[in-house]
Amino acid sequence: MTTTTFAPMPDANGFFGPYGGQLVPPHLKQAMDDIAAAYAEVTKRQDFQDELAQLFADYVGRPSPIFHARRLSDQLGGAQIHLKREDLNHTGAHKINHCLGEALLAKFMGKKKVIAETGAGQHGVALATACALVGIPCEIHMGQVDIEKEHPNVTKIRILGATLVPVTRGAATLKEAVDNAFEEYLTNPTDYLYAIGSVVGPHPFPMMVRDFQSIVGREAREQFQAKHGKLPDYAAACVGGGSNAIGLFTAFLQDAGVKLVGVEPSGEGVDKPGRHAATLSVGKPGEIHGMKCYVLEDAPGVPAAVHSIASGLDYPGVGPQHSYLKDIGRVQYEGVTDQECLDAFMRLSRVEGIIPALESAHAVAWAMRVAPTLPKDCNILVNLSGRGDKDADYVAKLLGI
Structure with a gap:
């Protein structure tokens, strides 16, 4: 492949x-x-x-489409937000x-x-x-x-x-x-x-x-180029272990004009030990689960307690390729709090009729944060890695909906 x-x-x-x-x-x-x-x-x-x-093609339903979130983009002002719809795959995620x-x-x-x-x-x-x-x-x-x-x-x-x-x-x-x-x-x-x-x-x-996930980026690169005649200015995805992000990023690594952004869970704040999982933001090189990577630790060899509102992101380690891409500066890693994630979850649901997974909502939240600061001809491609069926009852109870 x-x-x-x-x-x-x-x-x-x-x-x-x-x-x-x-x-x-x-x-x-x-x-x-x-x-x-x-x-x-x-x-x-x-x-x-x-x-x-x-x-x-016939079981998963690939290629997954790219959707221009026009209403959300218009409300925010600034950059245009586009969603790679991995949430439409069979089983609902990448x-x-x-x-x-x-x-x-x-x-x-x-x-x-x-x-x-x-x-x-x-x-x-x-x-x-x-x-x-x-x-x-x-x-x-x-x-x-x-x-x-x-x-x-x-x-x-x-x-x-x-x-x-x-x-x-x-x-x-x-x-x-x-x-x-x-x-x-x-x-x-x-x-x-x-x-x-x-x-x-x-x-x-x-x-x-x-390698199996790289189909996401290959499709997205070809689709965006065909539709817009150029590549996106930003490509963003949430990062826990990092599979959906590396799947998107791989196709764009050699495109210097495409800024790559991995979005980690800041939870309740990176200043609160045990209440976030921002491994690349505040962790250090270490070892966990058979690999060397950035790790959140209480002591050498002792992984720290971590937290995220998104169950798929609360991991104290991260993929080794992400660790390398951070060190060489090819990917920028940012944090999004639980509250920002919830806000993005609800806003995307009510403005575009798309209920995202809480994991994916982290990447949406980052795009919502930066879009107003960028010009309107700027394009942000977000990997919407999963749908929020699994999270709907939890969020509804949390917010009293």
Whole structure:
């Protein structure tokens, strides 16, 4: 699968500059190398590429359109906001893009079970969907807090036939779900595939998930150019682990005129430890879940408690390629608070009739913040990574609607 990259990334050892790698126990390194070898093989097989392309078109509904949010843009004044509508994909988010790839890879490798973590539940739903499609048992680990918060997705995961494993330890959110899923995977890495839900973890996952998600940026670049005769001035996306953002950014990395913006959750404020998840904004290089990346830590090797109103963003680490892109200055990373996110969620819903996922609403909020400061002929492309069905009841209760 052809991808456009800013530089040869990662290297043969899975590093993006100083970030990434395979920080795993010796007995697990062989399993990671086997996955990397299988992935390298399937990317060269035309039958695999044809099957994935056919599923993207006929199952997911790709290409997803770009929508000009005219009413929102007019109300804000200034720049024009455009939305890459990943929320219109089957299962309601960008997650299906890499889940289909991972499920097909598991089938190719003869795996007997696929294991994954989920925060907001979108990765869980998408992977349960993909596994149902290819006929492989699926096990989803999810924090108890998120289970209660994202009930609609929990129901879908069960309807699709996946086994849901509640995780009650610690903060009982995404980081603990990752820990739990990884421990289960370690019991039988020969027969299981851990289908990581973002561009995080040991090599080859940050590369592999990026490659599957890069279809978002390739489509968006071609669509915007065809419609407007030029590229957008800004391309923005929310960042937790960072899969939807790297999927959008990859196609634009070599376009110096396109400013790339990753939007992190500032939560209740970056000055409040444990009440935000702005990893790239205030974190430091460290290690977590088999990779080197920026991490929010209480002490070396001890991840900090994190918070975001969006369950899919409350993670104390971030993808290693994002860490590298921050250091070289190619991507600017900004923060959006819970309140700004809620405001964007409601405004997009009531002005454009589009209910966004709380994760995606972070990117919308950043666009709403900067649009009035920019000229009217300036274009901001936002990756609307998911729809807000899963969040509607939670937000309605929170706001008393």
